[in-house]
Structure formats: structure tokens, C-alpha cells
Amino acid sequence: MVPPLVSESVWLWGGLAGYAASTAAAWHGAFTRRSHDRLILVSLVTGVALFAFSIAERWMRIGYGPFLTMFEILLSNLFSLGLIYTIAYWRITWVRPGSVVALPILLLLGLWLLIVSAEPSRLPATYDNVWLWVHVGVGKVFLGLCLVAVGIAGVLLLRKSGAVRNVFTALPGDETLDALAWRFMALAFVFHSLMLIAGAVWAQDAWGRYWAWDPLETWAFITWLTLGVSLHLRVTYPLPLWTGWWMIIGVFLVAFLTFFGVPFLSLAPHQGIL
Amino acid sequence: MFESAVMMLRRLASLKLTLVGMFALAIGVLASYKMTNAPVGYVVAPLVMLFLNLVSALITNPRFRRQAGLLVFHYGLVAVIVVAAVGQMTQFKGRLEITQGQMFTPDMVQTVREGPWHPHDRLAAVYFRQGPLSVAYAPGLQRGRTRSQVATHEQRGMVSFGDNVPFEAAGYRFYTTSNKGYAVLFNWLGDHGQASTAAIHLSSYPLRDWKQIRRWTTPGGSEIEVELQLPQQVPLDRSWTLDSRDAAGAVKVALQSGRVQVLTAGDEIRVPGGRLRYQGLRMWMGYEVFYDATLSWLFAAAFIAVLGLVWHFWTKIWSQPLPGVATERSKRRVTDGSAVGV
Numbered sequence: 172m173v174p175p176l177v178s179e180s181v182w183l184w185g186g187l188a189g190y191a192a193s194t195a196a197a198w199h200g201a202f203t204r205r206s207h208d209r210l211i212l213v214s215l216v217t218g219v220a221l222f223a224f225s226i227a228e229r230w231m232r233i234g235y236g237p238f239l240t241m242f243e244i245l246l247s248n249l250f251s252l253g254l255i256y257t258i259a260y261w262r263i264t265w266v267r268p269g270s271v272v273a274l275p276i277l278l279l280l281g282l283w284l285l286i287v288s289a290e291p292s293r294l295p296a297t298y299d300n301v302w303l304w305v306h307v308g309v310g311k312v313f314l315g316l317c318l319v320a321v322g323i324a325g326v327l328l329l330r331k332s333g334a335v336r337n338v339f340t341a342l343p344g345d346e347t348l349d350a351l352a353w354r355f356m357a358l359a360f361v362f363h364s365l366m367l368i369a370g371a372v373w374a375q376d377a378w379g380r381y382w383a384w385d386p387l388e389t390w391a392f393i394t395w396l397t398l399g400v401s402l403h404l405r406v407t408y409p410l411p412l413w414t415g416w417w418m419i420i421g422v423f424l425v426a427f428l429t430f431f432g433v434p435f436l437s438l439a440p441h442q443g444i445l
Numbered sequence: 446m447f448e449s450a451v452m453m454l455r456r457l458a459s460l461k462l463t464l465v466g467m468f469a470l471a472i473g474v475l476a477s478y479k480m481t482n483a484p485v486g487y488v489v490a491p492l493v494m495l496f497l498n499l500v501s502a503l504i505t506n507p508r509f510r511r512q513a514g515l516l517v518f519h520y521g522l523v524a525v526i527v528v529a530a531v532g533q534m535t536q537f538k539g540r541l542e543i544t545q546g547q548m549f550t551p552d553m554v555q556t557v558r559e560g561p562w563h564p565h566d567r568l569a570a571v572y573f574r575q576g577p578l579s580v581a582y583a584p585g586l587q588r589g590r591t592r593s594q595v596a597t598h599e600q601r602g603m604v605s606f607g608d609n610v611p612f613e614a615a616g617y618r619f620y621t622t623s624n625k626g627y628a629v630l631f632n633w634l635g636d637h638g639q640a641s642t643a644a645i646h647l648s649s650y651p652l653r654d655w656k657q658i659r660r661w662t663t664p665g666g667s668e669i670e671v672e673l674q675l676p677q678q679v680p681l682d683r684s685w686t687l688d689s690r691d692a693a694g695a696v697k698v699a700l701q702s703g704r705v706q707v708l709t710a711g712d713e714i715r716v717p718g719g720r721l722r723y724q725g726l727r728m729w730m731g732y733e734v735f736y737d738a739t740l741s742w743l744f745a746a747a748f749i750a751v752l753g754l755v756w757h758f759w760t761k762i763w764s765q766p767l768p769g770v771a772t773e774r775s776k777r778r779v780t781d782g783s784a785v786g787v
């Protein structure tokens with residue numbers, strides 16, 4: 172095993188430091204009721220840029236993009252989730268309180284990155300396909316949008332739990348934040364649907380079948396259905412808002428498992444076995 | 446009568462049933478994933494239920510008429526189910542091994558799955574002759590790019606394809622696979638003047654490079670053992686290309702009588718009932734054959750569904766102000782004068 176500490180560049184450490192700083196600032200700001208928005212934004216932008224450098228440097232060195240190993244999947248998601256979160260944080264004021272929940276998740280991925288092997292693999296010939304790019308790209312946008320919603324839902328649940336109620340009192344009402352979170356989940360549903368379509372086109376090209384219920388396809392479908400069920404539950408029953416917040420967290424957990432668990436537990440063709 | 450039919454449809458269109466169907470589908474999918482040989486009904490039954498539920502809702506639920514994007518999305522879902530089902534009925538999946546230089550004939554294809562509506566003799570419309578092929582390997586025997594060439598018309602040049610890009614003919618797609626190997630080409634000259642050519646496919650190479658040996662019964666009825674003797678070993682420590690144009694090697698032929706002879710290209714051996722001439726070494730390519738006339742329809746249905754979804758969310762959610770925003774905004778303006786940029 173080649174630990175990333177030795178083989179990867181200083182960019183990666185810089186990126187992690189950026190995310191760690193923004194997480195610390197978010198928590199400090201929440202507990203002291205001071206606004207660190209600017210500091211958080213700057214450290215997030217720095218982190219995202221440094222992860223982009225890290226990916227570019229590795230790409231040039233090993234000759235293929237971050238598509239295959241656990242290390243590469245984590246690295247590319249640290250970049251894409253960070254980028255989407257940063258844009259949302261920058262553009263939409265009321266996404267910002269959610270950073271106390273969303274940024275630690277991002278940081279967790281970063282710490283995970285440090286304990287997996289950075290050894291490069293080899294890109295199978297079937298990965299040379301534009302549909303793979305579309306598939307991976309829209310998939311990453313889906314997860315990023317979910318992360319934004321999870322941040323908001325998490326804060327709402329924390330506020331409701333009472334433990335840290337005082338910290339979040341200055342925020343807008345539940346209804347507003349709830350609607351904002353579901354805006355992101357609706358958009359996430361669109362991107363997940365696109366991910367399934369692009370993935371099916373790629374699978375047809377790569378393996379001569381568009382859908383075969385391999386582990387990753389199965390779990391991606393379950394994720395899509397979970398989100399579909401959640402959207403339907405909300406239009407079928409007049410449920411209390413907090414149940415929706417748990418649904419958002421549930422969808423994110425299933426998606427997380429699909430993105431970071433399933434591909435590495437099975438020897439499915441999706442893993443790119445030669 | 447009409448009234449009661451509408452009542453029935455309304456009941457079948459229940460959104461609660463939709464939830465039950467979705468849960469059943471999730472459980473069915475997971476059960477089939479966990480169990481080997483799970484009945485297809487585990488997935489098909491909830492799908493049929495959701496399909497009936499949705500069609501009834503599209504007919505009776507007034508919410509669809511009020512929200513056109515939502516209507517398009519759910520019609521899209523119906524279309525995806527219908528088109529995928531038609532696809533399953535007309536689909537064909539098969540395997541093919543064909544030797545370089547050989548003309549394709551439908552009897553070479555081994556059927557894996559054939560839908561009941563698949564046009565039976567359609568494969569006869571496929572016309573090609575297998576040309577050269579090559580597979581690039583990185584050190585450690587890691588398979589890279591596969592290139593196969595076929596001639597679709599005797600006068601025109603070759604069509605080159607492989608990996609992501611299948612060869613398409615008469616609606617069939619021929620995908621290259623990792624399965625390919627050497628073929629020993631023999632001319633048979635019978636004692637009574639009969640002549641024929643045979644290509645003996647040896648095991649997949651380089652996967653089973655240690656087993657390039659096969660028993661074969663000659664047209665004269667005697668069994669012989671054919672073993673390929675390649676001049677080189679598979680290089681493990683460097684990049685190399687397996688190329689049909691470089692195919693060369695001697696074959697060791699063992700007869701039932703115990704006689705053993707090593708032949709190089711052009712050599713002959715006398716066997717009971719005639720003579721075998723070793724014409725030379727070729728390669729064979731393994732393909733996956735796939736037919737599904739509904740692929741572009743499926744794509745279109747799914748894509749239109751997503752467009753409907755975007756339309757629906759745009760009109761219902763994204764273009765609307767957030768609840769409470771106006772009041773929040775005015776509150777803030779009163780207290781500190783700042784605007785909230787949502």
C-alpha cells in the first residue's frame with residue numbers, strides 16, 4: 172500500500188487544511204454567534220482550488236482521471252462536493268448555517284482519503300467514452316446538491332432537538348429552510364435521473380447491455396426510488412416537517428453507501444475488472 | 446356501469462398504492478439482487494402494479510391536468526416501462542466465435558437469450574467477413590485497447606471497431622470481448638478426392654496460454670490431438686500487442702496410433718482416410734451479439750420524462766418565492782437594513 176502522505180502532492184494537504192479551517196470557522200461562528208462567512212468562503216475556495224490542482228497533478232503523472240480506485244473516487248468527490256457546496260454557500264445566504272453539518276461530512280471524506288491506498292490502477296479501454304464523463308459529472312452534482320440539503324436538514328433537526336437550540340435561533344423559520352432544502356432535493360432528483368440515463372448509455376457501449384442490475388446499478392436505482400418515495404410521501408400525507416428532514420438524511424445515507432460503499436464491496440464490472 | 450368503472454379506476458389510482466408499489470419494487474429489486482435465480486416476478490409484479498396505478502392516476506387524477514410538467518414526467522415513466530418491456534420481448538443476446546478470414550453465418554451464433562418477438566431469421570441479413578484483430582496489453586497482462594476489423598463488402602475496405610464501439614449490422618451490435626485466441630487452419634484431402642478446410646479454435650489466449658491443445662476428429666473419422674507451439678511466451682513485464690498479423694507457430698499433431706509429428710505451415714501429415722495439411726495459424730475473435738430495436742426510444746422516453754420533471758419543478762417550486770421570505774425580508778429591512786440574497 173502506498174500511503175497518500177508519501178505519494179501525493181502538497182496540494183492535497185492544502186485542500187484538506189482549507190476544508191478543516193472552514194469547518195472550524197463554521198462551528199466557532201455558530202457557537203459564538205458571530206459571522207465568519209467570508210473566512211469560510213475563502214478557505215472553501217482555497218480548498219477546492221487545491222484539490223483541483225491535486226487531481227490535475229495526479230492525472231498528468233499517472234495518465235488517467237480520478238475514476239477507478241477508492242482514493243480517486245474520494246479525491247474527485249472532495250473536489251466536486253466542495254465546489255458545489257461552495258457555490259451554494261456563496262450564492263444563497265440561508266444555505267450557510269447548514270455548513271456546521273455539511274462541512275464536517277466533507278472533512279470526514281478528507282480524513283478517509285488519508286487511510287486508503289493511493290496506488291494507481293489502470294483504466295480499462297471501455298472507460299474511454301464521453302457518456303462516462305456525463306454519467307460521473309451529473310452523479311457528482313446530484314451528491315453535491317444532497318449535501319447542501321443535508322446541511323440545512325441537519326441544522327433544522329439540531330435546532331428542533333433543543334440541545335443547541337439557542338445557537339440557531341437567528342435563522343429563518345422552519346418552513347422557509349424546509350422549502351429551501353427540498354428545492355435542492357428536487358434538483359438532486361433531476362440530476363440522479365440524468366445519471367441513470369447517462370449510465371445506461373455508457374453501459375450499453377461498454378458492456379453491451381444498458382441495465383443488468385449489477386450491485387451499483389441496483390443501489391443507484393434504490394437511491395432514486397428512495398428519493399421518489401420521499402417526494403411522494405410529502406405530496407400524499409400532511410406529514411410534520413421534521414419527518415422530511417429525516418427523509419433527506421436517509422436519502423443521503425443511501426446515496427453515500429451507493430457512491431462510496433457498493434463499488435468497493437463487489438467485483439462487479441462497474442469496478443472495471445479486466 | 447360507467448360510473449363504477451370510474452370508481453374502480455379512482456381506487457386503483459390511489460397515491461397510497463403508489464407508495465406501497467414503490468416499497469414493493471425496492472424490496473423486489475433487493476431480493477433479486479441478494480438471491481441467485483430469484484424469480485423475475487419479484488421485480489415485474491411491483492412494476493405491473495405501479496404501471497396500472499399510474500395509468501389509472503393519469504386518467505382520473507385532476508392534479509395531473511393542473512401540472513403539465515408532472516403529466517409529461519409520469520407519461521415518460523409509463524413510456525419507459527412499456528418500451529423496456531417491448532425491448533425485452535424483441536431482444537436477442539448471443540455469443541459468436543469467428544475465425545479471421547471466415548464469412549459470418551447465423552449458425553455460428555450461440556443464443557443466450559431470445560425474446561419471443563425477435564424476428565427469427567433476421568441474423569441472415571448480417572453480412573461480414575472477419576479481418577485482422579489486435580489487443581494491446583500493458584505490463585502485467587493488463588488488457589488495453591481491442592481492435593477488430595471486418596469487411597462488409599468485398600470491394601470496400603475494412604471497418605475497424607472494438608471495446609466501446611460495436612460493429613453494427615441489420616440492427617445487431619457485435620461487441621468485442623476478452624475472449625479471443627488462436628485457430629489452427631487445416632486442409633483436409635480425403636483419399637477419395639474430398640477436400641475441405643477446418644479451423645480449430647484453441648482456448649482463449651493469453652488467458653489460457655498453458656492449454657493450447659485440443660482433440661479434434663478429422664473428416665475421416667479419426668481423433669487427433671493438436672497442440673500449438675508458439676515461438677514466444679507471453680511477456681509479463683512489458684507492454685505488448687497480440688496481433689493476428691503476427692500469428693505464427695508450429696503444431697504438434699498426435700495420432701491415435703501414437704505417432705507424433707510437428708508441422709510448420711505448409712506441412713502435411715497422413716492420417717486414416719486422407720491427408721491433413723497445416724495451412725497456417727490464424728486468430729479467432731469472440732463477440733457478444735446484441736439486438737434491441739427500442740434503445741433510442743427508451744432513451745427518448747427517459748429524456749423527455751426528465752424534461753417534464755424540470756418543467757414541473759420549475760413552475761411549482763423553483764420559480765416561486767420561498768415561504769416566509771417576504772416577511773423575513775421586510776423584518777430584516779426594518780431591523781438592520783440588510784437584504785437577504787436568496
Ligand code: HEM
Binds near residue numbers: 360395402403502506
Ligand atoms: C406509479 C404510480 C405513480 C403515480 C400514480 C404517481 C402520481 C403522482 C401524483 C398524482 C403526483 C402529484 C402530486 C401533487 O403535486 O400533488 C406525483 C408527483 C410526483 N411523482 Fe409520482 N406517481 C407515480 C410514480 C412515480 C414514480 C415511480 C416516481 C419516481 C420515482 C415519481 C415521482 C414523482 C415526483 C418527483 C413528483 C413531484 C413531487 C413534487 O412536486 O414535489 N412518481 N406523482
